[in-house]
Amino acid sequence: MARTKGDHEARRRDVSEAVWRVLAAHGFSGLTLRAVATELGATTGLLTHYFPAKRDLVAYALDLLHERTAARPRRAAEQGRAAVRAALLDILPLTDEATASNRIWVSSWDTALSDPALGADYADKYGASRDRLAKLIATAQDLGELAPGDPSDLATAAQSFALGLVVQALFNPAAFPPEHQTALVDAYLAALAP
Amino acid sequence: MARTKGDHEARRRDVSEAVWRVLAAHGFSGLTLRAVATELGATTGLLTHYFPAKRDLVAYALDLLHERTAARPRRAAEQGRAAVRAALLDILPLTDEATASNRIWVSSWDTALSDPALGADYADKYGASRDRLAKLIATAQDLGELAPGDPSDLATAAQSFALGLVVQALFNPAAFPPEHQTALVDAYLAALAP
Numbered sequence: 001m002a003r004t005k006g007d008h009e010a011r012r013r014d015v016s017e018a019v020w021r022v023l024a025a026h027g028f029s030g031l032t033l034r035a036v037a038t039e040l041g042a043t044t045g046l047l048t049h050y051f052p053a054k055r056d057l058v059a060y061a062l063d064l065l066h067e068r069t070a071a072r073p074r075r076a077a078e079q080g081r082a083a084v085r086a087a088l089l090d091i092l093p094l095t096d097e098a099t100a101s102n103r104i105w106v107s108s109w110d111t112a113l114s115d116p117a118l119g120a121d122y123a124d125k126y127g128a129s130r131d132r133l134a135k136l137i138a139t140a141q142d143l144g145e146l147a148p149g150d151p152s153d154l155a156t157a158a159q160s161f162a163l164g165l166v167v168q169a170l171f172n173p174a175a176f177p178p179e180h181q182t183a184l185v186d187a188y189l190a191a192l193a194p
Numbered sequence: 195m196a197r198t199k200g201d202h203e204a205r206r207r208d209v210s211e212a213v214w215r216v217l218a219a220h221g222f223s224g225l226t227l228r229a230v231a232t233e234l235g236a237t238t239g240l241l242t243h244y245f246p247a248k249r250d251l252v253a254y255a256l257d258l259l260h261e262r263t264a265a266r267p268r269r270a271a272e273q274g275r276a277a278v279r280a281a282l283l284d285i286l287p288l289t290d291e292a293t294a295s296n297r298i299w300v301s302s303w304d305t306a307l308s309d310p311a312l313g314a315d316y317a318d319k320y321g322a323s324r325d326r327l328a329k330l331i332a333t334a335q336d337l338g339e340l341a342p343g344d345p346s347d348l349a350t351a352a353q354s355f356a357l358g359l360v361v362q363a364l365f366n367p368a369a370f371p372p373e374h375q376t377a378l379v380d381a382y383l384a385a386l387a388p
Contacts, residue, residue: 027304029223107304110221113297113364123366130362149381156362157382161351163358168324168350170307172317187343188351191385 014040015050019061020068024100027107031061058111062118065104072101081145081189083136084158088185091162093169094178102166130155147194154192161188208234209244213255214262218294221301225255252305256312259298266295275339275383277330278352282379285356287363288372296360324349341388348386355382 018040022031033051037044051057075086093099112122134155140146146154165184169176212234216225227245231238245251269280287293306316328349334340340348359378363370 025308027308029304030308103307107307109361110223110301110304113301114219114221114224119365123369126362126365127369147385149385153378153381156359157355157378160358160362160378161355163361164354164356165350165358167303167357167361168320168354171313171320175317175321184347184351184354187347191341191343 015047016064019057019064020100020104023061023065023104023107027103028058028061028111029107031057033057062108062111065101065108069101069105072097080140080143084133084140084146085185085189087133087136088158088162088188089182091159091166092178092181092185093166093173094181099170099173103170106167106170126159130159133159144194146189146192149192158188209241210258213251213258214294214298217255217259217298217301221297222252222255222305223301225251227251256302256305259295259302263295263299266291274334274337278327278334278340279379279383281327281330282352282356282382283376285353285360286372286375286379287360287367288375293364293367297364300361300364320353324353327353338388340383340386343386352382 015036018036019031022035022039026035033044033047033054036057037047040047047057051060074090077083078086091102093102109122112118130152134151137146137154137158138151141148141151162185165176165181169181209230212230213225216229216233220229227238227241227248230251231241234241241251245254268284271277272280285296287296303316306312324346328345331340331348331352332345335342335345356379359370359375363375
């Protein structure tokens with residue numbers, strides 16, 4: 001039976017979903033052709049058509065992670081301290097979807113630290129993210145909504161705070177329900193008030 | 195030739211060193227019997243004597259990480275804000291040794307998040323660490339060296355800040371030399387001054 005382009009796209013979406021679910025449940029250390037095949041209800045033989053080697057599967061998973069992160073819903077653009085708050089909340093595991101995505105990000109750090117090219121990509125990504133946050137902080141300072149201080153250092157500290165909170169919340173979701181994470185962000189910003 | 199107890203201990207130390215070097219260079223995702231054997235200049239056959247299965251090697255590596263962390267040098271006990279500062283600096287990758295250890299910790303998160311029992315251990319560990327930090331913060335507040343506020347929330351935020359800084363510094367050591375990390379800690383504490 002002839003395969004249509006629609007079949008191909010649908011199958012590709014199914015594979016992506018299966019890879020994502022395996023990553024969310026087992027991380028990169030649990031990402032195997034067999035696990036994806038089981039999740040997909042397919043044979044590993046079919047999977048080797050998409051991923052001839054393990055590294056192809058890992059590369060695909062990393063692309064998927066970046067794609068989904070770029071496409072994820074974000075809080076509406078605001079200005080001043082509200083924009084800084086929104087940017088920090090956008091990082092945190094406040095929903096099931098954001099929890100899955102963060103769990104996959106944290107899991108990817110092991111892979112990224114072991115691969116110089118990928119590690120450099122991650123360094124750039126976190127650097128770009130600090131720069132965006134520094135601009136929001138500078139605007140909030142101009143508006144008199146945050147205390148003076150080097151915006152770049154303040155952004156580094158705030159991004160550190162958010163990333164470290166992600167890790168602790170992932171390990172102990174019961175101790176870090178969304179309202180507690182949000183309260184911690186608000187307390188963090190209150191300490192930076194003018 | 196008869197093996198003495200000294201031989202056995204020396205070999206065990208060699209194996210530990212080899213496992214540590216593999217972890218520091220390649221993380222848990224690169225931890226294989228073959229990699230450890232190569233590092234040790236031994237056969238994988240010899241290694242299977244110590245680690246019959248991959249999970250035995252991972253369990254040994256995790257024990258080693260906990261042991262070395264417990265035994266690592268720490269800054270001398272101080273009081274008040276200086277003690278909080280010392281506790282935060284003790285977390286950061288300020289030396290080659292602390293960098294290797296942190297790189298292995300970050301790498302272990304993938305494994306720990308995939309294993310409920312191990313994940314619960316990590317949750318306890320980070321909780322205990324927050325509690326210790328909260329006590330130091332409460333003392334610093336009593337001494338009038340830090341502003342009032344819930345010590346537990348302040349400890350969570352400070353530990354988040356330190357863990358997130360670890361991650362960013364590991365990916366970009368050039369952007370985060372020890373003096374920059376230290377300055378970020380000092381700026382963080384300055385914002386919490388009374």
